[in-house]
Amino acid sequence: MLDQMTAVERFQALAKGEPIDRLPCVPIVGNGAARVIGVKISSLRGNGNLIAKAQIESYKFFKYDIIRIFTDLYQQAEAMGAVVYYPEDETAYLLAPAIKDLSEIDRLEPADPCRDGNLPAHLEAMKIAVAEVGNEVPVTGAVTGPFTTASFLRGADELIRDMYRAPEAVHRLCELSLETALRYARAMLDAGCAPSLTDPMGSSTVISPRQFQQFAAPYLKRLIDYIHSQGKAVTLHICGKTNKIWEAMADAGADCLSLDNEIDLKEAKNKIGRRVRLMGNVRPSEVMLEGTVRDVEAAVKKCIREAYDNPKGYVVASGCSLPAETPFVNISAMMSAVRTYGRFPLMLEKLEEEVKNG
Amino acid sequence: MSKQERILGDLAKGVVEMDTDLTVKASREAVEEKIDAYTAINEGLVKGMNEAGRLYEEEEYFVPELLLASDALYAGLEILTPHIKRTEKGEKSKIVLGVVQGDTHDIGKNLVKIMLEVGGFEVIDLGRDVPAEAFIDKAKEVNADMIGLSTLMTTTMPVMKKVVELLERENLKGKIRVLVGGGPVSPAFAKSIGADGYAENANNAVRVAKGLLTIEQPKKVG
Known part of the structure; x- marks a missing residue:
């Protein structure tokens, strides 16, 4: 079935509370975009043109509702001195933190997004995507949250110990990371692109809700306040367990929470749905990577059933970035399930059928 | 409470409360008092770590607390392990x-x-x-x-x-x-x-x- 609105029109209508043709849908395609244009993931490194090409072609192929310029979580940390390893055809990972000892904090500086690491290439990709398809689909740029970036600067184990041993040092690392994030966000906004935040280390799968309040939330809030001041809404993604920090995520100012399959969408709707839009939570691995087309359809129907009536709106999405090897047919199946079952007016009986049969 | 009970209690407490200093102090005491090292580990340190694990499952503790509890555990093990009598080890999987x-x-x-x-x-x-x-x-x-x-x-x-x-x-x-x-x-x-x-x-x-x-x-x- 063909869409009647572009993604931009759909989100604008949603924001104004006007009717939309169907629910928005975002299979979060990260480095899988490289597969769409048949290049190795490592070839995206530092190549704004190629990142843009991959993401634009992926969007054109699947016609989902948000382009997110994203390769990995380490971009800001790398620009501040962390060492990132780029395997030939897999997602990059952290090889070594920027500092080995807290005494080295003094030599850390916030990154200059127009100069440091691979940030300029990402900004370039954002500019190209905005110019080419920005009139039809929102183009966002991934910004890693300050607490998570701090964990890459220091090493996750050590940062976690520092929360007890040297909380002031953790705050200093978060402060430096925040400044980098603010600069990067500003550069993105200048490029006509909306920053989209992700702060996985803040998940309750890792730290406690109290530690989230202490070390992650204050910096997220300052970052979100700035993005709001520039007139953009903010999506905040945190994977893993989050039900005990939903309020804190909303208090930090997030307009939309992107949540994964460790949480119950219905519970999210009931607890926080009056304050924020929800996005999620089709399983990236079990369903999207390993499942069949039927599994994908069933999962999409379940998500829609649970959250279509979220007071602040709902976006069907994968719970997290999709593994690069996710079969294209499953991504297409996700889109087509939303075009069928997420079309307004919703066919509630059809959605319910699944409950009995599935 | 016997002296041994108090020391075993401190070993467990040191671990579960993420207090490396207390764990180290109690481990040294255990060695000085000639408490069987195997007992000290299992009824002291391990008991504390199990308690930390239980708190983790109940979402009272999170990864940071487990990590710090394990730091304390390792500090204690370092002192006590050399005193384990060989025969007590048995075949491990x-x-x-x-x-x-x-x-x-x-x-x-x-x-x-x-x-x-x-x-x-x-x-x-x-x-x-x-x-x-x-x-x-x-x-x-x-x-x-x-x-x-x-x-x-x-x-x-x-x-x-x-x-x-x-x-x-x-x-x-x-x-x-x-x-x-x-x-x-x-x-x-x-x-x-x-x-x-x-x-x-x-x-x-x-x-x-x-x-x-x-x-x-x-x-x-x-």
Whole structure:
């Protein structure tokens, strides 16, 4: 079935509370975009043109509702001195933190997004995507949250110990990371692109809700306040367990929470749905990577059933970035399930059928 | 309360309250008082770590608290382990453990390692970013009972499948059990790749590992 609105029109209508043709849908395609244009993931490194090409072609192929310029979580940390390893055809990972000892904090500086690491290439990709398809689909740029970036600067184990041993040092690392994030966000906004935040280390799968309040939330809030001041809404993604920090995520100012399959969408709707839009939570691995087309359809129907009536709106999405090897047919199946079952007016009986049969 | 009870209590308390200083002090006292090292570890340190694990399962504790409790545990073990009498060790089940290739997050794996060691296993830690072949090679080399695979990243899950496939190819499936766990891993995924067990978290890993080995202990020849 063909869409009647572009993604931009759909989100604008949603924001104004006007009717939309169907629910928005975002299979979060990260480095899988490289597969769409048949290049190795490592070839995206530092190549704004190629990142843009991959993401634009992926969007054109699947016609989902948000382009997110994203390769990995380490971009800001790398620009501040962390060492990132780029395997030939897999997602990059952290090889070594920027500092080995807290005494080295003094030599850390916030990154200059127009100069440091691979940030300029990402900004370039954002500019190209905005110019080419920005009139039809929102183009966002991934910004890693300050607490998570701090964990890459220091090493996750050590940062976690520092929360007890040297909380002031953790705050200093978060402060430096925040400044980098603010600069990067500003550069993105200048490029006509909306920053989209992700702060996985803040998940309750890792730290406690109290530690989230202490070390992650204050910096997220300052970052979100700035993005709001520039007139953009903010999506905040945190994977893993989050039900005990939903309020804190909303208090930090997030307009939309992107949540994964460790949480119950219905519970999210009931607890926080009056304050924020929800996005999620089709399983990236079990369903999207390993499942069949039927599994994908069933999962999409379940998500829609649970959250279509979220007071602040709902976006069907994968719970997290999709593994690069996710079969294209499953991504297409996700889109087509939303075009069928997420079309307004919703066919509630059809959605319910699944409950009995599935 | 006897002096021994007080010291054992301090050992447990030091670990569960993440107090390395108290744990070290109590461990030294245990040595001075000639408390059996095995008892001090099991009824002191391990009791504390189990309590920390329970608090973790109840979501009172999170990864940071487990990590700091394990720091205290290790500080205590360092002092007490040299005093364990050889004969008390017995035959331990061996687990080859690692984070699969493509992932370098190893907090989870490290916690699993500690809990398994505390639970009486001999753990051969291959570290992080470990290729499937390396698990098989090491398991064969040390005659392991089990391979433990961990990951936090969905992108690396196919490596887990590969380990099971390699075991099958070598006719070792069933002889060497496979235990999987980590953020994106689910019981259904574990089943789909033919893993023998799935552990939801570090504390649970010990129970599952013990279960796998006791329920269907394969006959060891020779």
